[in-house]
Amino acid sequence: MALVEERLKDVALDSPGRLGAACAATLSAGGKRVRPLLTLLCARPDRQLGEPVVRAAAAVELLHMATLVHDDVLDGAELRRGRPTVAKEFGLDVAVSAGNFLLARAFSELAGTRDAAAVAALSVAAVGLSEGEVLQRDQTRVVTLARADYERRCERKTADLFAVSCRLGAGLSGSEGGSVAALAEYGRLIGLAFQILDDVLDCSGNEADTGKRPGADVRDGTITLPLLFALEVEPGLGESLARDDLGAAEVATVLRTVAHSGALERARAVAMRYIEDASSVLSTCPGPVERELLAQVAAQVVARYS
Amino acid sequence: MALVEERLKDVALDSPGRLGAACAATLSAGGKRVRPLLTLLCARPDRQLGEPVVRAAAAVELLHMATLVHDDVLDGAELRRGRPTVAKEFGLDVAVSAGNFLLARAFSELAGTRDAAAVAALSVAAVGLSEGEVLQRDQTRVVTLARADYERRCERKTADLFAVSCRLGAGLSGSEGGSVAALAEYGRLIGLAFQILDDVLDCSGNEADTGKRPGADVRDGTITLPLLFALEVEPGLGESLARDDLGAAEVATVLRTVAHSGALERARAVAMRYIEDASSVLSTCPGPVERELLAQVAAQVVARYS
Numbered sequence: 105m106a107l108v109e110e111r112l113k114d115v116a117l118d119s120p121g122r123l124g125a126a127c128a129a130t131l132s133a134g135g136k137r138v139r140p141l142l143t144l145l146c147a148r149p150d151r152q153l154g155e156p157v158v159r160a161a162a163a164v165e166l167l168h169m170a171t172l173v174h175d176d177v178l179d180g181a182e183l184r185r186g187r188p189t190v191a192k193e194f195g196l197d198v199a200v201s202a203g204n205f206l207l208a209r210a211f212s213e214l215a216g217t218r219d220a221a222a223v224a225a226l227s228v229a230a231v232g233l234s235e236g237e238v239l240q241r242d243q244t245r246v247v248t249l250a251r252a253d254y255e256r257r258c259e260r261k262t263a264d265l266f267a268v269s270c271r272l273g274a275g276l277s278g279s280e281g282g283s284v285a286a287l288a289e290y291g292r293l294i295g296l297a298f299q300i301l302d303d304v305l306d307c308s309g310n311e312a313d314t315g316k317r318p319g320a321d322v323r324d325g326t327i328t329l330p331l332l333f334a335l336e337v338e339p340g341l342g343e344s345l346a347r348d349d350l351g352a353a354e355v356a357t358v359l360r361t362v363a364h365s366g367a368l369e370r371a372r373a374v375a376m377r378y379i380e381d382a383s384s385v386l387s388t389c390p391g392p393v394e395r396e397l398l399a400q401v402a403a404q405v406v407a408r409y410s
Numbered sequence: 411m412a413l414v415e416e417r418l419k420d421v422a423l424d425s426p427g428r429l430g431a432a433c434a435a436t437l438s439a440g441g442k443r444v445r446p447l448l449t450l451l452c453a454r455p456d457r458q459l460g461e462p463v464v465r466a467a468a469a470v471e472l473l474h475m476a477t478l479v480h481d482d483v484l485d486g487a488e489l490r491r492g493r494p495t496v497a498k499e500f501g502l503d504v505a506v507s508a509g510n511f512l513l514a515r516a517f518s519e520l521a522g523t524r525d526a527a528a529v530a531a532l533s534v535a536a537v538g539l540s541e542g543e544v545l546q547r548d549q550t551r552v553v554t555l556a557r558a559d560y561e562r563r564c565e566r567k568t569a570d571l572f573a574v575s576c577r578l579g580a581g582l583s584g585s586e587g588g589s590v591a592a593l594a595e596y597g598r599l600i601g602l603a604f605q606i607l608d609d610v611l612d613c614s615g616n617e618a619d620t621g622k623r624p625g626a627d628v629r630d631g632t633i634t635l636p637l638l639f640a641l642e643v644e645p646g647l648g649e650s651l652a653r654d655d656l657g658a659a660e661v662a663t664v665l666r667t668v669a670h671s672g673a674l675e676r677a678r679a680v681a682m683r684y685i686e687d688a689s690s691v692l693s694t695c696p697g698p699v700e701r702e703l704l705a706q707v708a709a710q711v712v713a714r715y716s
Contacts, residue, residue: 119541120541120544120545121544121545121548122544122547122548123540123541123544170510171510174506174507174510177506178502178503178506178507196484197484197543197544197547198544198547200480200483200484200506200509200543201480201484201540201543201544201547202540202544203506203510204476204477204480204509204510204513204536204539204540204543205537205540205541205544207510207513207514207536208513208533208536208537208539208540209533209537211517211529211532211533211536212530212533212534212536212537215526215529215530215533216530217526218526218527218530219526220521220523220524220525220526220529221524223517223521223526223529224518224521224522224524226517227514227515227517227518227521228518230510230513230514230517230518231511231514231515231518233510233514234429234507234508234510234511234514235425235426235429235511237503237506237507237510238426238427238428238429238503238504238507238508238511239426239427241428241503241504241507242427242428
């Protein structure tokens, strides 16, 4: 991971003026670095870690950061991980350009591997991310949302990038096709669990732990799995969730109703199922593969929310 | 070009909901398609046109369109080519996502060639485009701007993409290194001329011909070559150009002063010099190369502004 961090730092140093400052702020704000970690752990453990894998790890994190910067523009968010967002600190114009810069740098980082299949895989994930953003907005305040449509959004927004993070680590370290496919599927399942648990946390977390105010999805009308489950038990919630002018007290009431409905436990159980499926896929992966460490990552995704 | 248009149309058809509608609107708004034309014309004329070259032509236009969509977000522009911008018609959120989608699709289109060097070249241009955007904003209302800094911005914003458009056409059709380098330089020079003439047109054009109101650069404080030349003759202009609250009458007065200063002719002469240099590069290009057609493109870049 130290090599990945160094590559990420070079990206900010490479870019001039306010662009560099905005990228440096985004990079140094930290984050869990789950995606590059997956890339490194999916590399063949019986070979030395090569530059292509490190480049891929940096690339998936750069692409992820690009979407965070742009998401904050679209959401008008002022804080991320307890710090001012790029949009807030540097202005919308720098934030849009910084997102584009990070997206383009993700591709130049990966193109340095000279592996066209790797670039193709990342570009498919990047296309999906932008589709996921628009899907989320098209689905805003649609309280009749089907669970399949919620899951499609999770795939595009989160799981596809987790899958490609694993795929690149496996593929660029010379794993054979069966392992690459199994690890990509492991990543997809972890990604789905990760997104669902993130959506649960938005309902149940507190600002001191998460660095952001809970209830953002309720306020923004983003219909997530816990909200869908709560709607099944308390259809009356639909009226509140369809409104775009909820006050803080009303958001708190919605969150209490969701918590009392059992929806949080149910959504957590769905996420746990994905984690179990991910472990199953891992155990059937032909290998060689870092089974133990990857199982630990799966466990940590869950631990964050328990 | 028909094959390129088909590929571009497929991009819009591929994407769901409002994203597809926004992309379709951007694509069908037309435009000169100069960049993909350069890609096709830079392909070796002694070989049949292959799919990689057509993919590259589509990719450079997709990247160009992505920047247009995002530029309109940043500028708050309501019209482009006489039609509502994506930002105006579909909202800022769809516009940011549509720009990201087009950028990602540019890379997936080109990654389909399986040529990693081509993807690397495009990613360098994409990084430069985002740097150019921020440079332009950092330089806003800086009336003491050095000409070299203006030119650096033109390279990042325009000339690099023209250069890579030519480089990809030549490289992906199997041209030898000398030809690829010469054609990339030809593209760079045409791109510089194109940008300077565009900046002249913003001072001298009228809405009926150009589809946009003249004087946008004066209003926005974007210091261009004609404005730099006018400032040499009429330093008093600096006071107006440094202001962010010019009314329509004041913008018109500035444009008249610029026209009377001889700055437009001088800037046009600089552009003509780049066009001549481009022709010289072309004549020394080892070939085989479409010399006549490429010379015609150079002539057309100029003709638009005479």
